[in-house]
Amino acid sequence: MKKTINNNLLKIIAVLVATVSLIGITGCGLGKERDCAKSTDIIENNFDTFFAFSGSSNTENSKIEAQEIWLSRLLCEEDELILKKTIGYDRNKFRNWKIAQQHFQIYLGTKDGFDYVYIDRYNNALKEPLVFKSNLSYSFASIIEEFERLSGKEITQEFLKDCNVNPTTGEPGGIFLDLTFNKHGYALAVEYYWAIIDGQFYVVCPALDELQAENNA
Amino acid sequence: MEFKSEKTTPLLKLFCLVIAFTLVIFMTGREKAYGYMVTGKTPAVIDTYFDTFFAYSGVNVDRNVIVLIDANEILASDLLSDADKAIFEKEHKAKQKSTKRSNGPLEYEIFLGVKDGKDIVYIQSANINSGLKLVYESNLPFTFDSVIKEFERLSGTTLTQEFLQDCERHLVLNQPGGITVYLVPNAEKTKYNLVFWSLINNQIYITSPEYIKAGVLY
Numbered sequence: 001m002k003k004t005i006n007n008n009l010l011k012i013i014a015v016l017v018a019t020v021s022l023i024g025i026t027g028c029g030l031g032k033e034r035d036c037a038k039s040t041d042i043i044e045n046n047f048d049t050f051f052a053f054s055g056s057s058n059t060e061n062s063k064i065e066a067q068e069i070w071l072s073r074l075l076c077e078e079d080e081l082i083l084k085k086t087i088g089y090d091r092n093k094f095r096n097w098k099i100a101q102q103h104f105q106i107y108l109g110t111k112d113g114f115d116y117v118y119i120d121r122y123n124n125a126l127k128e129p130l131v132f133k134s135n136l137s138y139s140f141a142s143i144i145e146e147f148e149r150l151s152g153k154e155i156t157q158e159f160l161k162d163c164n165v166n167p168t169t170g171e172p173g174g175i176f177l178d179l180t181f182n183k184h185g186y187a188l189a190v191e192y193y194w195a196i197i198d199g200q201f202y203v204v205c206p207a208l209d210e211l212q213a214e215n216n217a
Numbered sequence: 218m219e220f221k222s223e224k225t226t227p228l229l230k231l232f233c234l235v236i237a238f239t240l241v242i243f244m245t246g247r248e249k250a251y252g253y254m255v256t257g258k259t260p261a262v263i264d265t266y267f268d269t270f271f272a273y274s275g276v277n278v279d280r281n282v283i284v285l286i287d288a289n290e291i292l293a294s295d296l297l298s299d300a301d302k303a304i305f306e307k308e309h310k311a312k313q314k315s316t317k318r319s320n321g322p323l324e325y326e327i328f329l330g331v332k333d334g335k336d337i338v339y340i341q342s343a344n345i346n347s348g349l350k351l352v353y354e355s356n357l358p359f360t361f362d363s364v365i366k367e368f369e370r371l372s373g374t375t376l377t378q379e380f381l382q383d384c385e386r387h388l389v390l391n392q393p394g395g396i397t398v399y400l401v402p403n404a405e406k407t408k409y410n411l412v413f414w415s416l417i418n419n420q421i422y423i424t425s426p427e428y429i430k431a432g433v434l435y
Contacts, residue, residue, distance in 0.1 A: 166433060169433055181391055196433065
């Protein structure tokens with residue numbers, strides 16, 4: 001009887017060791033990613049008109065980290081807290097930096113007259129994607145108009161929703177959102193938008209003048 | 218129920234130790250934080266290695282916001298000739314082997330400029346104590362001057378050496394002045410193309426002779 005209990009106990013411990021080791025090796029799925037393309041389904045199901053996408057880029061520096069989202073101006077403070085809570089980020093939590101560095105995909109578009117920010121983990125791992133009202137001081141339509149002014153071309157929904165990946169750039173069509181930290185490090189992630197329109201790069205950074213004026217002041 | 222026996226107690230202790238060890242590895246993460254000593258775009262490097270300067274890569278040196286270039290990206294680009302790639306790979310592997318324990322994966326900063334009429338690629342490792350500094354002739358199918366001219370055409374502004382050598386990082390965008398170069402992979406990640414970026418008169422301009430050649434631009 002004793003021997004059986006001991007053998008069973010050893011088996012349980014062995015299984016536990018194997019499980020914990022497996023979790024340790026895979027890192028609980030954190031950092032495990034697969035390439036996620038700009039999805040027509042997400043665009044069609046969530047927006048009346050589409051604006052910009054972020055997250056499919058195959059360059060490391062263009063990937064959007066969780067902390068970049070809550071350090072940007074995309075969401076209001078309340079929504080930032082919801083995002084943090086949903087992904088399990090807590091400032092005092094051990095390994096919180098690992099959670100803060102998870103990569104996300106962002107879709108920006110308009111529904112029922114409101115500008116929305118649709119956020120999902122890079123590997124579509126959130127149980128439910130998070131959708132927030134934009135907290136930006138400008139409308140998405142105003143950025144599209146700026147691209148039209150710069151390029152002299154009318155920007156259609158067909159162009160903005162284009163999901164075909166260009167083999168040379170590795171990116172789909174349309175407008176891209178990128179976030180970059182300003183000189184003060186983790187103080188603020190500045191949003192800017194870029195697109196290739198008729199064979200020419202265009203970049204719009206609405207924060208440039210605004211933040212520069214703040215810094216100068 | 219009695220779980221303990223003289224035979225199994227050492228085994229249990231061993232298993233407990235294994236569990237504790239595995240948990241420690243798991244909790245601390247398997248990634249080791251290695252030291253980088255990114256010099257950033259500095260006049261010292263520019264003045265030492267170039268007559269005229271063109272572009273820099275290795276930006277955003279604030280804390281861990283570092284965009285460095287790894288050896289594979291350099292090897293999968295057209296920056297170096299095949300012969301120079303072989304030399305670079307050999308140097309990289311030798312240094313990587315000798316310093317891996319203290320340095321982790323070697324990553325690089327790149328400076329592009331002209332010396333004695335030739336387009337030069339200066340590559341330096343950003344890892345503490347590795348001290349790898351390598352100079353090669355450019356193998357790119359375009360001249361550095363042609364890219365400067367393209368930026369001048371796009372912006373309608375003459376780009377001076379003062380502008381190109383500017384090392385001061387922008388307050389909002391955190392990029393040094395002048396032209397910044399990024400190595401961007403194609404869809405299959407088999408080839409890295411050079412994309413040049415510059416903030417001129419408060420407007421961002423981007424160009425890439427390789428994208429132009431591939432028909433992405435123009």
